[in-house]
Structure formats: structure tokens, C-alpha cells
Amino acid sequence: MSRVLKKRLRAVGLWLLTFLLLVVICVPGLWVVLSAFRPNREILAKPPIWIPEELTLGNFAKIFGFGQEQVAIPVLSYFWNSLVIATTSTLIALIIGMAGGYAFARFRFRFKNAWFLGLMLFRTVPGIALSLPVFMLWSRLGIIDTQLGLIIVYVSLNVPFTIWLIDGFFRQIPMSLSEAAQVDGCTRWQAFWKIEFPLARSGIAAAGVFAFLTSWNEFALASQLTRSTDSKTLPVGLMDFTSQFTIDWAGMSAMAVIIIVPALILTFLVQKHLIAGLTFGGVKG
Amino acid sequence: MAGIMLEGVVKRYGKTEVVHGIDLEIAHNEFVVLVGPSGCGKSTTLRMIAGLEDISDGDIRIGDRVVNDLPPRKRNVSMVFQNYALYPHMDVRANLGFGLKIAGQSKDVVERRVQEAAEILGLSELLDRIPAELSGGQRQRVAMGRAIVRHPEAFLFDEPLSNLDAKLRVQMRTEIKKLHNTVRTTVVYVTHDQVEAMTLADRIVVMRDGYIEQVGRPMDVFNHPVNTFVASFIGSPPMNLLPARIEGARVVFEDGASVPVPERLTNFVADGQEVIFGIRPDDLSPIGHGIHEARETTEIDLEVELAELLGTETLIYTTLAGQEIQGKMFDPRDIRPGERLTFRLSLDKAHVFDAGTGQSVRPH
Numbered sequence: 001m002s003r004v005l006k007k008r009l010r011a012v013g014l015w016l017l018t019f020l021l022l023v024v025i026c027v028p029g030l031w032v033v034l035s036a037f038r039p040n041r042e043i044l045a046k047p048p049i050w051i052p053e054e055l056t057l058g059n060f061a062k063i064f065g066f067g068q069e070q071v072a073i074p075v076l077s078y079f080w081n082s083l084v085i086a087t088t089s090t091l092i093a094l095i096i097g098m099a100g101g102y103a104f105a106r107f108r109f110r111f112k113n114a115w116f117l118g119l120m121l122f123r124t125v126p127g128i129a130l131s132l133p134v135f136m137l138w139s140r141l142g143i144i145d146t147q148l149g150l151i152i153v154y155v156s157l158n159v160p161f162t163i164w165l166i167d168g169f170f171r172q173i174p175m176s177l178s179e180a181a182q183v184d185g186c187t188r189w190q191a192f193w194k195i196e197f198p199l200a201r202s203g204i205a206a207a208g209v210f211a212f213l214t215s216w217n218e219f220a221l222a223s224q225l226t227r228s229t230d231s232k233t234l235p236v237g238l239m240d241f242t243s244q245f246t247i248d249w250a251g252m253s254a255m256a257v258i259i260i261v262p263a264l265i266l267t268f269l270v271q272k273h274l275i276a277g278l279t280f281g282g283v284k285g
Numbered sequence: 286m287a288g289i290m291l292e293g294v295v296k297r298y299g300k301t302e303v304v305h306g307i308d309l310e311i312a313h314n315e316f317v318v319l320v321g322p323s324g325c326g327k328s329t330t331l332r333m334i335a336g337l338e339d340i341s342d343g344d345i346r347i348g349d350r351v352v353n354d355l356p357p358r359k360r361n362v363s364m365v366f367q368n369y370a371l372y373p374h375m376d377v378r379a380n381l382g383f384g385l386k387i388a389g390q391s392k393d394v395v396e397r398r399v400q401e402a403a404e405i406l407g408l409s410e411l412l413d414r415i416p417a418e419l420s421g422g423q424r425q426r427v428a429m430g431r432a433i434v435r436h437p438e439a440f441l442f443d444e445p446l447s448n449l450d451a452k453l454r455v456q457m458r459t460e461i462k463k464l465h466n467t468v469r470t471t472v473v474y475v476t477h478d479q480v481e482a483m484t485l486a487d488r489i490v491v492m493r494d495g496y497i498e499q500v501g502r503p504m505d506v507f508n509h510p511v512n513t514f515v516a517s518f519i520g521s522p523p524m525n526l527l528p529a530r531i532e533g534a535r536v537v538f539e540d541g542a543s544v545p546v547p548e549r550l551t552n553f554v555a556d557g558q559e560v561i562f563g564i565r566p567d568d569l570s571p572i573g574h575g576i577h578e579a580r581e582t583t584e585i586d587l588e589v590e591l592a593e594l595l596g597t598e599t600l601i602y603t604t605l606a607g608q609e610i611q612g613k614m615f616d617p618r619d620i621r622p623g624e625r626l627t628f629r630l631s632l633d634k635a636h637v638f639d640a641g642t643g644q645s646v647r648p649h
Contacts, residue, residue: 179337180370182357183441184384184431194387198374 033260035253036060043249059254075255077229078237083262085147085233086215089154093211096155097162098204102192104163105170106178116167123160127153128220135224145227153221158211165210169203170196205270216263234259287348287361287438287471288313289334295342296329296495304329304495306343311488316465316472320482321492322518327475328443330492334473335441336360347438358387363432364441367448369424371416377403377427378412384435402430405467406460422453429464439471446481458484479519483507491515508634513643516563516636522600524563525610528640531558536637538562538606544583547632553646554637560646563636566600569612571626579631587612589624601626 035043037055063075103109104116134153135144143149173196181191197204219235226232234255241252289311296304304326311317319327332338334345336357345352352360363384371380381402382395390398403409406426416424425445432440445461446454462485465472476482482489483503491498491506491514499511510516510524517523529536529543531554537543544562546554554560570576572584575598590609591602599617603610612628614620637646 174368174370176366176368176370177372179335179357180364180366180431181372181383182337183335183360183362183364184435185358185387187356187358190387195372 029260032253032256035249036257038250040248040250043253059250060258063251063254073237073240073251073255074229075234075237075258078232078234079258081147081226081229081231082216082233082235082259085150085154085231086212088147089151089158089215090208090212092151092155093158093162094204094208096159097166097207097211098197100159100163101166101168102170102196104167106175119160119163123164127157127218131221131224134221138225144225145231147231149225150222150231150233153225154211154215154218157218157221158214161214162207162211165207166200166203169200173199209267209270212266213263216259288315288346289439289471289473290346291330291334291343292346293343294330294333294340294345296326296333296338297341302341302495304333307492307495307497309490309497309500311471311473314469314471316474316485316487317490318474318476318482318486318488319490319492320476320479320518321498323477324494325492326495327477327492331364331441331443331473331475334360334439335362335364361435361437362439362441363435363437364443365428365432365445367444369416369428369448371424371427371431373416376413376415377408377419377430380416380427381408381412381430381434384431388435398434398436402434405433405464406430421449422457425449425457426460429461433464433468436468437470439473442472442474442476444476445474446476447478461485480521483519489519491518493518509645510563510636511645513561513563513638516638520565522566522611524565524636525569525605525608526638527562527564527606527608527610529560529562529606531556531560536560536562540606542585542606544585544630544635545581545632547635547637548581549633550637550647558646559640561638561640561643563638564610564630565634566611566613568631568634569610569628571601571612571614572629574617575613575615576629576631579629579633581632582629583632585628585630586625587628589620589622589626591622592620 034052036059037057038052039054039056039058042049042052042054063073104112138144138149143152177195177199178188178191181195182188186194217235218233222233222236223239226236238252238255238259241248241255289309291307291309293306293308294304295302295306307326307330309317319330321327329338333340334347336352336355336359340353347360347362372383375383378399381399385395385398399412400409403412406429408423408426408430411419411423411427416427419427425448428445442461446457449457458481461474465485474481474485486503488500489503489506490500493514499506499515501509506515506519510519513526517526527538529538531537531546532543533556534546534551535543536546568576568579576582585605587603587605589601589603592614593600593602594617597615597617599614599620601612601614601620603612620626638644639646
């Protein structure tokens with residue numbers, strides 16, 4: 001066999017492998033998206049219908065309460081809960097993360113390493129392991145089935161991560177930049193907002209996206225701590241499509257798409273800020 | 286008028302004292318260089334003047350104000366950092382104008398002063414670039430430009446040239462000197478490079494371990510070092526320092542070789558005193574190859590171990606009393622290792638330090 005042929009075969013093999021891997025990763029997602037636009041009978045058809053014969057927005061109309069066929073699921077409430085809880089908890093986690101990250105990166109204080117290690121260890125505990133104590137505590141406090149209850153849980157879930165990530169970004173910014181700004185006439189506060197914050201912005205944005213996605217997608221704890229439309233989030237709401245004897249796959253898929261889309265949009269919006277490397281060049285490498 | 290005055294300034298980190306009560310008076314428009322090996326407290330001293338470090342004791346005055354408790358922004362000084370510390374997300378124009386903008390100057394004033402500074406430093410073409418697009422020397426100039434636009438009362442330089450390659454360093458050194466001639470302002474400049482200190486300073490402050498060892502004009506420090514530390518730190522190659530003992534009118538080295546006690550020092554040494562004899566390589570040359578104007582000289586035979594050709598002169602490594610020393614041959618001819626030469630030693634320029642204290646036997 002000639003070398004050229006060998007090389008070609010190798011390339012084809014690699015392509016095939018890549019294709020298979022991508023199929024494994026993408027098909028379930030694709031299937032969910034496709035199912036969102038197909039009627040239930042086509043989804044459940046045997047043998048399966050791979051190429052949709054009929055595309056419809058009926059599933060969306062159905063879960064939002066339009067059209068003939070209606071499902072009694074308050075998707076709008078769930079959406080609103082998810083939005084409020086994810087956004088608020090992300091903002092709080094970011095503010096604490098910035099303050100904490102800056103402190104860990106810039107200041108010397110007692111037990112600094114122990115604090116930091118403690119935060120990281122806290123992150124290693126699976127959230128679900130804490131669900132029972134949290135449930136009991138929350139019920140005593142009377143914040144079961146409230147947005148506040150979930151916000152607190154998500155903030156504490158995200159803060160170690162945001163501190164850790166933002167700390168790393170502040171650490172990369174040389175102290176001398178802030179010092180130069182202070183000699184140039186800034187207060188420490190001004191030096192932070194005008195110099196250090198813009199330079200750490202990509203890191204803060206990244207921390208924000210991750211925190212938002214964690215809160216937005218979280219299911220296990222939310223399913224424990226929510227009951228009604230007061231606080232139920234979208235991932236928990238998905239379970240509403242499961243009843244004792246049937247599962248409404250079409251409605252569930254439509255709702256899954258509703259969950260996926262905002263997360264995708266956010267990631268696309270922020271991704272240009274995620275490109276780091278802005279700090280290069282200000283100081284000698 | 287803005288001189289800078291340090292009175293008994295102390296810096297402690299916890300229980301460790303790193304600057305031990307230094308006194309220093311810097312005149313208006315004077316160019317003072319703090320020089321010393323790393324860890325000598327020179328950068329800390331500069332940062333205390335800038336207000337970036339608290340002072341633990343003593344007073345710092347800029348002009349007639351005590352600035353001990355003023356934050357950096359209220360001291361009206363500007364600083365050039367070792368790593369330049371340019372704001373990476375701003376172009377050169379914004380970097381230069383940042384301080385003025387913060388101070389609330391109008392756009393016109395900012396623009397005019399930025400242009401002015403850019404012109405002085407040859408940055409006019411680069412105003413729209415960001416720091417990442419500049420070379421090392423250009424960044425250095427932007428850092429200096431940022432310092433001069435604000436017309437501060439003093440410039441503080443923290444090892445500004447140590448990140449540049451050798452050639453650029455020499456070039457920027459001259460530019461700093463020129464800059465000081467153009468914008469006459471008080472300058473405090475920190476370096477560990479004694480050549481920079483010698484070439485730039487009106488006055489040199491030699492520091493070691495948090496103490497000031499000597500303050501003086503460059504040539505005074507060079508010609509009359511107060512102790513062995515200053516003697517070996519200032520000057521390149523460093524002064525040869527040889528342990529010896531005074532016996533009558535002679536300085537006797539450990540192997541029995543000896544030279545006369547320099548006439549001007551005879552009244553300052555005692556018979557039997559243990560001393561350190563210091564002679565710069567420039568003042569130890571083969572006969573006929575240097576030392577023309579010495580009043581008092583002596584001769585000594587030494588064997589060449591290694592010769593380094595430097596062009597106009599040759600550096601000769603040899604051994605005296607079991608210790609490697611260096612001499613210089615001016616108008617050099619070819620010499621080979623192993624050759625024995627008679628050296629002339631200029632006693633006018635020889636130094637004698639007390640072996641116990643390291644201080645020069647002759648007070649200054």
C-alpha cells in the first residue's frame with residue numbers, strides 16, 4: 001500500500017471517529033429540539049420516524065395555553081421564577097465573588113489560606129448531600145417554596161466558584177497598575193473601577209455565565225425546596241409533564257427548548273468578553 | 286520649591302525592621318540616586334516617599350508639608366515603575382492623560398499637555414497605540430511621559446531601566462538625564478546598578494541593610510568611600526581589598542609582601558593595626574601603561590594569570606598575598622598568562638580601612 005493511500009485512509013478513519021463522537025453528543029440534543037416541533041404520535045411512532053413528516057408549533061402553543069389542546073402547566077410562572085432566581089443569585093454571587101476574589105488576590109490577612117481552602121472544600125460537597133439539612137433549616141425559617149430560599153442556596157453554591165475564578169484574574173493584574181493609578185491621583189476605589197475592574201472584566205463575565213448556568217439548570221435542590229408556582233423553576237417544571245401513566249414527550253421537549261434558548265443566547269452574548277489576554281503588554285511580561 | 290526631607294524614617298513589617306531610621310535631605314531640582322544591593326531598603330524608601338508604603342516612624346516632608354499620612358494621590362509626585370505599569374486597556378494618549386483627567390482638567394488642557402509630553406519624548410506618532418503594540422523602549426518612554434504630564438513636585442523612578450537590554454539601557458539613561466535637564470524637577474531614582482548611579486546622579490545615596498552608608502557627589506563617593514562596602518560597591522570592576530597589618534611605615538600583606546603607608550594617611554594609622562588595603566584596578570598598572578600623574582607611587586612584581594582585552598585597556602587578573610586582584614593596562618600590548626610584570630601602584634589613590642569596623646581610617 002502506498003504511503004499516500006495510508007495517509008488518506010488514516011484521515012478518513014479520523015473523520016469517521018470524530019463524526020461518531022459528535023453523533024453521540026449531538027443526537028440527543030437534536031432529538032429534543034426536533035421533538036419540540038413534532039406531534040406526540042410522530043415521536044412515539046414505531047418504527048421511529050427519523051425525518052420529521054410534520055413540523056408544528058403546536059407544542060409551544062399548548063404549553064403556553066393557546067390552541068385547542070391545553071396543558072395545565074404554568075410555564076410562564078416557571079420561566080419568571082427561573083429568571084428571577086438565576087439572575088439575582090448570579091448578581092449576588094458576582095458581587096461577593098468580586099469582593100472576595102479581590103481580597104484574596106490583594107490583601108494579606110490572618111488564616112487566608114485556610115479560608116481559601118475552606119471555600120474550595122465547601123465546593124467539593126455535592127449539593128444534594130446537603131439537601132436534607134437545608135430542607136429542615138429552610139422549613140424552620142419558613143422559606144421553603146420561596147424564591148428567596150433558592151436564591152440563598154444558589155448564592156452559596158456559586159460563591160466559592162466565583163471567588164476562586166475572579167481571584168485568579170485579579171492575581172494576574174500586577175499590583176503596580178493600581179499603585180500607578182493611585183500615584184496618578186486615584187483613590188484606591190477609583191483605581192479599582194478604572195483600572196483593575198476593566199482588566200478583570202473577562203474573568204468576571206466568565207464567572208457570571210457559569211454561575212447563571214448553574215442556577216438556571218439546577219434540578220436536584222430545586223426539586224426539594226419548591227412546591228408551587230411561587231418558586232418552581234423550569235427544570236423542576238419539566239417533571240409536570242410526567243403523570244402516573246403517561247409522559248407528554250412533545251410538551252416536555254418544547255419546554256426543554258425554552259430552557260436551552262436563554263442559556264444559549266446569554267453564552268453567545270458574553271463570549272466575546274470571555275476572550276482574555278487583555279492584560280498583555282501593559283507591563284513587562 | 287519642593288525638596289524632599291526624610292527624618293528618622295523607619296519601616297517595619299511586623300517585627301522585622303527593614304529601614305532603620307534614615308535621614309536624607311534632597312534639594313529642589315536635585316537628582317538623587319538611591320543605590321545598593323537588593324534588599325537594602327532603597328525601593329521601600331522610595332515607596333514610602335510615594336505613599337505606597339506606610340512609614341513606621343519618623344517624618345517625610347515634600348516641600349514644606351509633612352506627608353506621612355497623605356495618600357499617594359495627595360503628594361503630587363509621579364512614579365515610573367520597574368515594569369512600567371502602563372494601563373493595558375488604554376492607548377498611549379489615554380495613558381498619558383489619565384492623571385490629568387482624574388484631576389478634573391478640561392479636555393483642552395489634557396490634550397495640550399499630552400501633546401507637549403509626547404513631543405518631548407518623541408511619542409507623537411504612537412499616541413493611538415495600546416501598550417501591547419509598543420517596544421520596550423517605547424513603553425519606558427510612555428511611562429516617563431505619564432510622569433511628566435502632571436508637572437509633579439518630584440519624579441520617583443523605581444529601577445526603570447532594569448527590564449531593558451544593555452544597549453537600550455544606555456540610550457534611555459541618556460534620555461533620562463536629558464529629560465531632567467529639560468523639565469527641571471526633583472528626582473529620586475532607585476537602582477542597583479552603580480553605573481547608572483554614577484552617570485545620572487547629582488548626589489548618590491549608597492544604602493545597605495536599611496542603613497545609609499554614604500551620601501555624596503558621585504566623584505566624592507568614588508574617590509573617598511567611607512567604608513569597604515561602598516568601596517567595593519561603587520566602581521567597576523570593584524576595588525581590590527586586601528587584608529594587611531601596619532608595621533612601622535609599611536602596609537604588610539599576609540604573605541609578607543608590603544607597600545609603604547600612603548603619606549596622607551600616616552597620621553591616621555597605628556603601628557600593629559589590622560587594616561584592609563584598597564586599590565582600584567585603574568590605579569594598579571604595569572609600568573609604562575597607565576598612572577601618569579601620581580605623586581606617590583610604589584612598584585610591585587606580579588604574575589599575569591589572565592588578561593581580558595577590552596580594546597583601549599586590558600584587565601589583568603593576578604594574585605597578591607594569596608588573593609585574586611585585578612589591575613588595568615592602558616595602551617595595551619600583547620601579554621600572555623604566566624608573564625611577570627612590574628606594576629606601578631598609585632598610593633595617592635590607595636585606601637586604608639580598619640579591619641575591625643571596615644571604616645576608612647581617614648575621616649571625611
